[in-house]
Amino acid sequence: MWANLPRILTLVVRGFVLTLAVLTAVVVIRTVTFPSYQTSPPECKTTDPDFIPADEERLARFTSAIQFQTVSYERGVGTPQELAKFVRFIQKSFPTVHSSPMVRRDVVGNYSLLYRVEGSDASLQPYMLASHLDVVPITEEANWEAPPFSGQLKDGYIYGRGTIDAKHSLMGSLEALEFLLSRRHQPKRTLYLAFGHDEETGGHFGAKVIGDVLTQRGEKIAFILDEGSPVGDGLAPGVSKLLALVSVAEKGFLQLRLEVNEEGGHASMPRSESAIGILSKAISKLEDNPHPNMFGTGPEARMMEYVATEMTLPYRILASNLWLFSPLVAWVYSRKPQTNAFARTTTALTRFNAGVKDNVISPEAVAVIDHRIHPMSSVEEVMEFDRKVINDPRVKLNVINNRPPSPTSPYGKDSPTYMMLQETIQQIYPDALVTPTFMVANTDTRHYLNLSSAIYRFNPYVMTPSDLPRFHGVNERISVQNYERVMNFYYHLIVNMDKPLELKRHGHEDEL
Numbered sequence: 001m002w003a004n005l006p007r008i009l010t011l012v013v014r015g016f017v018l019t020l021a022v023l024t025a026v027v028v029i030r031t032v033t034f035p036s037y038q039t040s041p042p043e044c045k046t047t048d049p050d051f052i053p054a055d056e057e058r059l060a061r062f063t064s065a066i067q068f069q070t071v072s073y074e075r076g077v078g079t080p081q082e083l084a085k086f087v088r089f090i091q092k093s094f095p096t097v098h099s100s101p102m103v104r105r106d107v108v109g110n111y112s113l114l115y116r117v118e119g120s121d122a123s124l125q126p127y128m129l130a131s132h133l134d135v136v137p138i139t140e141e142a143n144w145e146a147p148p149f150s151g152q153l154k155d156g157y158i159y160g161r162g163t164i165d166a167k168h169s170l171m172g173s174l175e176a177l178e179f180l181l182s183r184r185h186q187p188k189r190t191l192y193l194a195f196g197h198d199e200e201t202g203g204h205f206g207a208k209v210i211g212d213v214l215t216q217r218g219e220k221i222a223f224i225l226d227e228g229s230p231v232g233d234g235l236a237p238g239v240s241k242l243l244a245l246v247s248v249a250e251k252g253f254l255q256l257r258l259e260v261n262e263e264g265g266h267a268s269m270p271r272s273e274s275a276i277g278i279l280s281k282a283i284s285k286l287e288d289n290p291h292p293n294m295f296g297t298g299p300e301a302r303m304m305e306y307v308a309t310e311m312t313l314p315y316r317i318l319a320s321n322l323w324l325f326s327p328l329v330a331w332v333y334s335r336k337p338q339t340n341a342f343a344r345t346t347t348a349l350t351r352f353n354a355g356v357k358d359n360v361i362s363p364e365a366v367a368v369i370d371h372r373i374h375p376m377s378s379v380e381e382v383m384e385f386d387r388k389v390i391n392d393p394r395v396k397l398n399v400i401n402n403r404p405p406s407p408t409s410p411y412g413k414d415s416p417t418y419m420m421l422q423e424t425i426q427q428i429y430p431d432a433l434v435t436p437t438f439m440v441a442n443t444d445t446r447h448y449l450n451l452s453s454a455i456y457r458f459n460p461y462v463m464t465p466s467d468l469p470r471f472h473g474v475n476e477r478i479s480v481q482n483y484e485r486v487m488n489f490y491y492h493l494i495v496n497m498d499k500p501l502e503l504k505r506h507g508h509e510d511e512l
Contacts, residue, residue, distance in 0.1 A: 027321050034320040037306040037413070041423040043430040044488050052179050052491055054484035059158070061093050061175070062483060063151030065167050066160035072134040072200040083111040083197050086133055094178045102186055109209035111197035117177065119190035125222040126190035127497060128451075129490065130444060131170040132199035132206070132227070135162040136472050143474050156480055163478040165471060166227040168461065170195055172486035179487075180494055188498045192221070199444045207444035214451055221452040222501070223409075223417040225493070226445045228457025231425075231432055233464045238315025239307055242432035244425045246418070247457035248299050249438040250445065251341075252373035252405035254382050257366060257398045258282060258390075264363030271361075276354045279365040282390045283349055286369065289389045291345035295330035296322060297376040299408060299436045300342040304329070306435035341440045345382055346372045368400065375405040375438050403446065409454045411436040416501035417454045424496050428460060428489045460489035 044051065052058075068086040072078045087107065091098050097115070098105065104116040111133065119126070138148045138161060146152035146159035153159075162168075173193060180187070192214070196206030214221070229245035236243050260282075262275040295301065301322055308319035318325045333343040340346065347369060354365035371382050379402050386397060411418040422434040445455050461482040463471075470476045478486075 023324070027317060027324065031317050031320045034305075034308050034316075036309045037435075038310075038433055039419070039423050039426055040430075041427050044427045044492060050179075050183075050491070050495075052175065052484070052487045054480050054487070058175055058487070059153065059480065059483075062167070062171050063153065063158055063160075064089065064093075065171050066151035066158065066162050067149050069149050070134045070162070070197070071137050072198050073137060075198075075201045075204060078134060078198060078201070080111065083133060087111060087113065090174065094174050096178050096181045097174060100181050102181070106213070108213055109197065109205045112206040112210055113193070113195040114210050114213060115177075115191075115193040117187060117191040117193070119187050121188045122190075124189040125220060126192055127222045128192035128194055128224045128448070129169075129173050129493075130194040130196075130207075130224060130226040130448070131166045131173065132196045132203075132444060133167075133170065134197055134200050134206075135165065135167070136200050140474050145475050148476070153480070157477040158480065158483065159475065159477045161476055163476050164459070164461065164463075164467075165476070166199075166459075168478055168483055168486050169227055169459065169490075172460075172483065173490040175487045176490035176494060179491060187494060189222070191494060191497070192219075194444075194448075196444050203444040203447055207447040211447040211451065214448075219451060221448075223421075223454035223456065224445060224448055224452050225421070225456050225458060226443050226448075227459055228439055228443065229437055230459045230461055230463035231429055233462050235463070235465060236307070238311040238319075239433065240312075241310055242429055242462060243307065244422075244429060244432045244434045245303070245437045245458070246411070246421060246425075246434060247439040248411045248418070248436045248455075249375040249408040250406040250442055250457070251345075251375060251438065251440050252377075252379065252403050253442070254371040254373060254379050254402040255400040256369045256371070256383075256386065257400050258369060259396045259398065260365045260394055261396075262363060262394070264361045267359040267361055274361055275365040276362055278392065278394055279352075279354070279367055282392060282395045283352070283367055283369075285389050285391075286347050286386065287349070290334075290347060291371075291374075291377070291382065291385055293330045293334055293344050294374045294376055295333050295343040296326040298374065299411070299438050300333075301326070302411070303342075303435050303437045307433045310433055341372065342438070343374075345374045345377050346440075348372075372440055373405050375408055377405065379404055403442070406446065406449060406455070407453065408438075409456060415454070418456070420496055420501060421456055421458070421493070424489065424493045425458070425460065427492050428485050429462075460486050 068082050070079055070082045070086050097103055102118045106114045108114055146154055148161045151160045194210045196203050198206045228247040232243040260275040260279045304319040308316055311319055318329055333339040350370045351368035355362040373382055425434050439457050443457055
């Protein structure tokens, strides 16, 4: 046996070298031949006869919309008077839309708006563009560069709460429809515009009612587009171009109340364990044992593959060969909170309450855990994981609220609706790369899941890393150029939907 050892080692080394050579060859070939998922539709230009400029009149309407303080504070608590005034303003601001015999307007849930624009071809399934009227409360008003409800135009930007969440899409889609109808054009496919009034607190009295109304009408929607992920500038490593992120799914959530009840008493005679200590150990276990890394099981892997051909070389090699490098990418994703949220179900301790007096041992300790559930996981799996990790029957787990992850909508070249959306994006952003992803937050689409299997979440404006804190934060703003793109995006989307869903494009040679 020992005499054959050198020969065995030689064979092992040769086998290793051969395997390494084959793997290297496969990686190189896949990197070089990996397909592009991008398209090159006709670009929307400012010289086009159907270009919608952000002129003084349109900007005035948008800045006025920002001045309505349509704040949602908590479920069922908002600003009804401001909502009513905003609804009247919308009706007054778009006379062609509101006087057209093709348009039916319904106020539902007291303040939400539902428009139906009748198409000329009743055989075509309708589609829906969604947004919302409400905004989140103001924080740190003293730190704003312009008053938060002023709609002030400053250095090429419009400042104010709602500029990017989400009055830009509400006003932009109405501007597009007003422009279209003023050209005496009737869409072939029926279009719905749905604007809920309490999205920021769950949409229970707005979007849910809209969904119920459409369900009662027996409507089935070809596709739905709501607010969502943006066109990112510098948001992805290895990509120098703009990255248009189309969310094809949403994470679910599970909010748990963890409770421990033990004997209390005077601090001078403590027991070996306390309610606070027991619960603290349970929380520590949950934080030390994150949920499994699920990178590669959902749309997050496709997000890389769809832009692989445009990445710098090291990233291109990884993205083109996730079959081999997926564990490495999954590890890298787990290192930062922003990317870790795409790789797994996350665990956040949001509340911890215990104790009533400095010298009294608390008989009760309570904590709240907020889980955001990966699209390929479930509420039941998350609950079972937590129980096994805590492994202490003294810690009671009670569900406060939960919602399963949304179904994943179709995407890619086999999905006409996704490709139609992609080509519309690339008409407005010709240098952008379009890729599927999923939302780590939630939108009103949760109330529309029974209406369509093709639901997308996308914001047609550019956002840089420095812009991210403005979302729900201080100095929310949108550039005039971005708002102009928003209007033209919705216009092109409506026009593109006149064509059969067979990957055909809207070209400017086709006059309306």
